[in-house]
Amino acid sequence: MAAPREWLGTVEAEGIAGRQGSSGVEVVFPSDPATPAPLCPHGPTLLFVKVNQGKEETRRFYACSACRDRKDCNFFQWEDEKLSGARLAAREAHNQKCQPPLSRTQCVERYLKFIELPLSQRKFCQGCQQLLLPDDWEKHQEHRVVGDISITQLKRPSQLLYPLENKKTNAQYLFADRSCQFLVDLLSTLGFTRVLCVGTPRYSQFYVEDSFCHYNMFNHHFFDGKAALEVCRTFLQEDKGEGVIMVTDPPFGGLVEPLAVTFKKLIAMWKEGQSQDSSQKELPIFWIFPYFFEFRIRQFFPSFCMLDYQVDYDNHALYKHGKTGRKQSPVRIFTNIPPNKIILPSEEGYRFCPLCQRYVSLENQHCEHCNSCTSKDGRKWNHCFLCKKCVKPSWIHCSICSHCALPDHSCGGPKDGCFICGELDHKRSTCPKIATSKKVTKAVRKQKQRKSNKMKMGATKGQSMNHTSVTRKKSRRERAHQYLCS
Numbered sequence: 314m315a316a317p318r319e320w321l322g323t324v325e326a327e328g329i330a331g332r333q334g335s336s337g338v339e340v341v342f343p344s345d346p347a348t349p350a351p352l353c354p355h356g357p358t359l360l361f362v363k364v365n366q367g368k369e370e371t372r373r374f375y376a377c378s379a380c381r382d383r384k385d386c387n388f389f390q391w392e393d394e395k396l397s398g399a400r401l402a403a404r405e406a407h408n409q410k411c412q413p414p415l416s417r418t419q420c421v422e423r424y425l426k427f428i429e430l431p432l433s434q435r436k437f438c439q440g441c442q443q444l445l446l447p448d449d450w451e452k453h454q455e456h457r458v459v460g461d462i463s464i465t466q467l468k469r470p471s472q473l474l475y476p477l478e479n480k481k482t483n484a485q486y487l488f489a490d491r492s493c494q495f496l497v498d499l500l501s502t503l504g505f506t507r508v509l510c511v512g513t514p515r516y517s518q519f520y521v522e523d524s525f526c527h528y529n530m531f532n533h534h535f536f537d538g539k540a541a542l543e544v545c546r547t548f549l550q551e552d553k554g555e556g557v558i559m560v561t562d563p564p565f566g567g568l569v570e571p572l573a574v575t576f577k578k579l580i581a582m583w584k585e586g587q588s589q590d591s592s593q594k595e596l597p598i599f600w601i602f603p604y605f606f607e608f609r610i611r612q613f614f615p616s617f618c619m620l621d622y623q624v625d626y627d628n629h630a631l632y633k634h635g636k637t638g639r640k641q642s643p644v645r646i647f648t649n650i651p652p653n654k655i656i657l658p659s660e661e662g663y664r665f666c667p668l669c670q671r672y673v674s675l676e677n678q679h680c681e682h683c684n685s686c687t688s689k690d691g692r693k694w695n696h697c698f699l700c701k702k703c704v705k706p707s708w709i710h711c712s713i714c715s716h717c718a719l720p721d722h723s724c725g726g727p728k729d730g731c732f733i734c735g736e737l738d739h740k741r742s743t744c745p746k747i748a749t750s751k752k753v754t755k756a757v758r759k760q761k762q763r764k765s766n767k768m769k770m771g772a773t774k775g776q777s778m779n780h781t782s783v784t785r786k787k788s789r790r791e792r793a794h795q796y797l798c799s
Contacts, residue, residue: 353388354411355379356534378531435462470519511561533575550586558597573613600647604689620646
């Protein structure tokens with residue numbers, strides 16, 4: 314079972330992924346799920362709202378769940394916008410046009426024919442990134458074609474496919490052999506026999522129906538419908554759900570909340586196959602993500618812990634194991650498996666802390682005040698008695714901000730927390746004052762609407778306005794508003 318990582322990302326404002334600023338874009342999950350979200354080429358869209366700290370909500374809009382750059386998917390629709398039949402038909406035609414050239418069934422048929430070919434006839438076009446059948450050879454004569462594709466190569470598609478490089482939509486980073494081997498050995502040691510890999514791109518042509526699903530992890534959308542969903546359900550519930558683990562490596566620019574919502578749906582699907590006496594068990598998960606998302610991930614999954622193991626990538630200049638300071642890989646493994654069951658390799662600089670009952674990096678020293686090995690980034694952290702916690706070695710305590718930060722930080726800069734009340738312990742979506750805020754927002758909108766209606770009446774009675782000019786100005790305003798909301 315796999316899912317396309319190249320279509321994963323999200324619409325977001327600068328800095329929204331890791332640190333909320335004074336303004337940003339938040340994803341909204343409607344209270345009425347019966348109202349379906351409009352579709353773009355990447356499945357159901359997500360509902361977003363642009364929020365500003367201390368200010369009212371702006372108009373909510375639907376945008377692509379997968380692409381954060383309008384050049385890659387320009388879908389945009391206001392939540393309350395009504396579309397004509399002609400526009401809906403044009404959108405449907407566009408969505409169909411953007412689908413992959415080969416259906417899932419066609420990919421499977423081609424793969425079965427390909428593996429039956431003798432070794433000398435198994436060819437792969439590097440330019441088109443496609444397995445070739447004899448009937449395809451003539452069309453690819455001028456392309457870079459490699460032959461003698463072995464079964465071993467077919468089992469490791471990442472060695473044939475070139476990683477995509479669009480950082481906003483199609484960025485693909487491949488685990489280094491060191492990290493791959495560690496994960497494979499660890500899964501075997503822990504006794505897992507099946508792995509649900511969520512985030513394996515463009516693999517459709519390398520697997521049959523019961524091994525792969527074309528899937529968007531940001532909206533839990535199966536592109537091949539109910540049949541694909543049942544493939545996933547069957548895989549998760551096989552042997553009453555025993556021996557399976559979910560491993561996911563989402564794009565780091567994506568918002569945590571939609572990912573968490575999707576993963577909870579997969580967990581619920583797995584639980585459907587559990588007996589009553591095992592209802593308290595959890596689907597084992599390895600979520601591979603940067604360490605600075607720990608707070609957000611644990612908000613949705615309190616049972617998760619973060620391992621000290623540094624995951625590195627072959628084709629990423631910065632995400633490398635063994636470097637020091639800020640140059641080392643920030644990518645970690647978040648899991649609900651008890652950390653004392655996971656042995657990290659001592660030859661790579663990890664040791665067991667008997668007080669924490671888990672493996673940590675050598676520089677991660679146990680703090681007697683926090684009663685924990687507190688470092689998150691592989692360096693030794695220092696305890697601040699004023700903040701009552703350990704902080705990065707490069708941070709100092711600021712008497713103005715009353716917390717630790719970098720020496721050259723801006724005291725009046727944007728802070729984390731709720732956009733409505735400014736408190737740091739929750740987000741806007743869970744703010745106790747959100748009901749009051751919505752009432753105020755609704756009242757303000759009604760007042761603006763009344764003023765707008767009066768202006769329209771006044772223009773109709775006493776003014777002669779150029780209709781074309783007004784239309785152009787309105788169009789420019791809408792485009793500017795859309796740009797600001799993106």
